[in-house]
Amino acid sequence: MKGFCFIASLLLLLPAASFSKPTDFVPSRATHYTTPDGKGTPSGACGYGESGKDMNYAKVTGVSNLWYGGTGCGACYQVKCTMYPYCKKEGVTVAVTDYGQGDRTDFVMNKAAFAQMARPGASGRLISYGTVDVTYRRVPCRYASPNVRIKIHENSRYPDYLSLVLLNVNGVNDVKAIEVKGYQGGWVRMRNAYGAVTTCPSSS
Incomplete structure (x- = not known):
């Protein structure tokens, strides 16, 4: 098999990104994880693994309508509860x-983030x-x-598979x-596997 990408390859983020500005607040509902540590599952659908528990200074959430087929992974939202007098004005990001x-609900937060709305x-x-x-x-x-x-995702198998x-x-x-950039010098577009995980396609 030839055409595999090497882990030492140069990474390029293409400018094909959507640049959205903060919008008006949208009404919804939020709840929190009920896992013993209140941090959710390490095998999250975005593919962050254990790193996902500590992203954004350990204030993270699962989403439903904002999932967008996995491209919603990594997005940040300001969320404010509306239960007077328990909620603070600025909410939590x-x-x-x-x-x-x-x-x-649109948001299933870890308990630390959920508590910071108060x-x-x-x-x-x-x-x-x-649920609030x-x-x-x-x-x-x-x-x-x-x-x-x-x-480097845990599924990577150097040198024949890069994730x-x-x-x-x-x-x-x-x-x-x-x-x-592949070992033969050409640029190869990676394929989205799921969530935030991308893989390097191979060719025979």
Whole structure:
């Protein structure tokens, strides 16, 4: 078999991204994970694995209608609960790391993020409700490093199969395509496998 991409290849993010601006708030509902650690599943549908639990300073969410076939992975949303007097005005900013459905919800947050929608001293009461009414809007992701982090996916089998996951994409950019430089010198467009996971196609 020939034409495989090498792990040491140069990565290029194509400019085929959608640049959306923060919009008006949209009404919805949110709930939280019920796993023992309150952080959701490490085998999330975006393919981030254990890294997904710590993205966006450990404030993450699964989404349903905002999943967009997996291209919604990594997007950030400002979410505010509307239960007076328990909710703080600014709400919380969460990053999408998984697909999740609840009781007519758009967001299934980890407990840390869900609790941060509350005013000081009211997080326990908010969590006890389980599902709350919210409003949300798309906002830029803000990470300490301006550079995109790249993770070699666990399914990679060097040198005959390369699978990558993009982490911590700043701004409001949706990465639509990735190209890598193959060992023969040409650029090869990677294929979306699922969620945020891309793979390098091979040729015989």
